[in-house]
Ligand SMILES: Cc1cc2nc3c(=O)[nH]c(=O)nc-3n(C[C@H](O)[C@H](O)[C@H](O)COP(=O)(O)OP(=O)(O)OC[C@H]3O[C@@H](n4cnc5c(N)ncnc54)[C@H](O)[C@@H]3O)c2cc1C
């Protein structure tokens with residue numbers, strides 16, 4: 490099992506299952522997720538998980554500062 | 559140049575007003591006020607069918623796609639009267655102008671009659687976390703794989719994603735091309751596997767805005783695409799031409815009654831209210847200073863109206879529509895901000911009480927409009943971006 494992802498900005502551990510868990514469906518059949526379980530972003534071919542939109546914004550402004558090589 | 563409506567057009571307006579008086583029941587108002595379902599409530603959908611049967615949606619569209627091949631001005635009149643009742647018919651964001659202009663025959667057959675019947679509606683999937691004003695920087699990827707595209711990425715502020723049947727998605731199909739030339743548009747059903755929606759709550763979240771509020775939606779969304787496979791037939795227009803298709807569609811979507819009504823319904827509402835009401839025994843309609851402010855506001859509202867009429871007549875006569883929609887999208891939202899500020903000054907503290915407060919004026923619509931006014935300067939192309947388009951297309955200045 491890969492470890493849970495970490496918010497690349499503030500290093501909070503994100504529970505990937507909760508972030509992805511379907512909480513319901515939109516009226517025309519798209520899955521909905523819990524807005525309080527963090528967010529994510531597709532960057533350079535990978536999904537990155539974030540605790541909040543603020544952390545994601547900081548990341549996307551200067552991704553290389555936060556990506557550990 | 560003709561500034562009056564014809565007698566037939568005035569008759570159409572009366573007919574629409576009658577329909578609204580007879581058909582917009584309290585049950586329908588309740589559905590429309592429920593921001594979770596809006597136009598998709600069962601009673602509302604029945605009403606849309608009836609509106610469509612009367613031939614009032616897509617009046618100017620070709621007959622083979624369910625339209626009437628009629629006049630855009632007639633369409634405008636219908637849209638205007640419904641918008642006054644808080645009901646959108648075939649307005650901005652329907653996606654239809656772009657489908658009419660760039661769609662294949664199959665796409666026109668698939669979508670346009672459904673839009674007319676109220677069965678199909680699009681969410682607009684353009685903005686991303688790092689691509690809003692600078693939209694050409696978008697990252698969402700669509701990779702061709704045989705007869706399909708595989709889409710990965712995400713969209714921000716996809717406003718109607720939670721009640722739309724489809725999304726009108728802008729994605730990058732050629733990452734090596736110059737930014738504007740590697741983008742394509744896709745028309746994708748929302749129930750395609752791999753699409754996920756995450757709610758974002760707006761300035762109008764709590765309490766819910768009353769019907770008739772300009773930009774009263776309490777919710778917008780983030781939308782994620784994860785290995786979403788769609789047939790190549792979802793492509794609208796040619797591959798890598800999406801920037802131009804999208805810009806043309808956005809421009810055309812800005813033209814018409816909804817834009818104008820967004821600008822002036824608040825003006826009409828406050829004028830009517832001031833005529834009929836006092837605040838703590840004070841009759842504002844008799845105060846010369848306040849009448850001056852209302853007159854100023856009204857004059858600006860008429861400028862919005864004339865700008866809309868000009869845009870529509872250009873479109874109606876297949877003229878060259880360049881900066882006009884952008885100019886309108888600067889003046890009208892900023893008029894909205896000035897208007898709602900003026901109204902807030904006039905109404906004082908009561909005017910700030912929101913929906914649900916016992917003492918709120920008109921269910922708080924003026925207070926909710928004040929908040930909504932700030933959204934219109936940003937959504938559907940921010941006023942700064944619109945000014946830049948006026949500078950380039952209207953004044954012939956270089957792209958910087
Ligand atoms: C309520 C709401 C609903 C929306 N609905 C949708 C929708 O359904 N679908 C969709 O795709 N998008 C939607 N949007 C997104 C909207 O189109 C974007 O917010 C807008 O394009 C601005 O992009 P941004 O948020 O990334 O801000 P930024 O691009 O970060 O810009 C922030 C501010 O800076 C200004 N700015 C940026 N660059 C310049 C410059 N070079 N010169 C001068 N000023 C500049 C902008 O005008 C803006 O005021 C919605 C937005 C809101 C608020």
Ligand SMILES: [Zn+2]
Nearest residue numbers: 496499540544
């Ligand atoms: Zn974080």
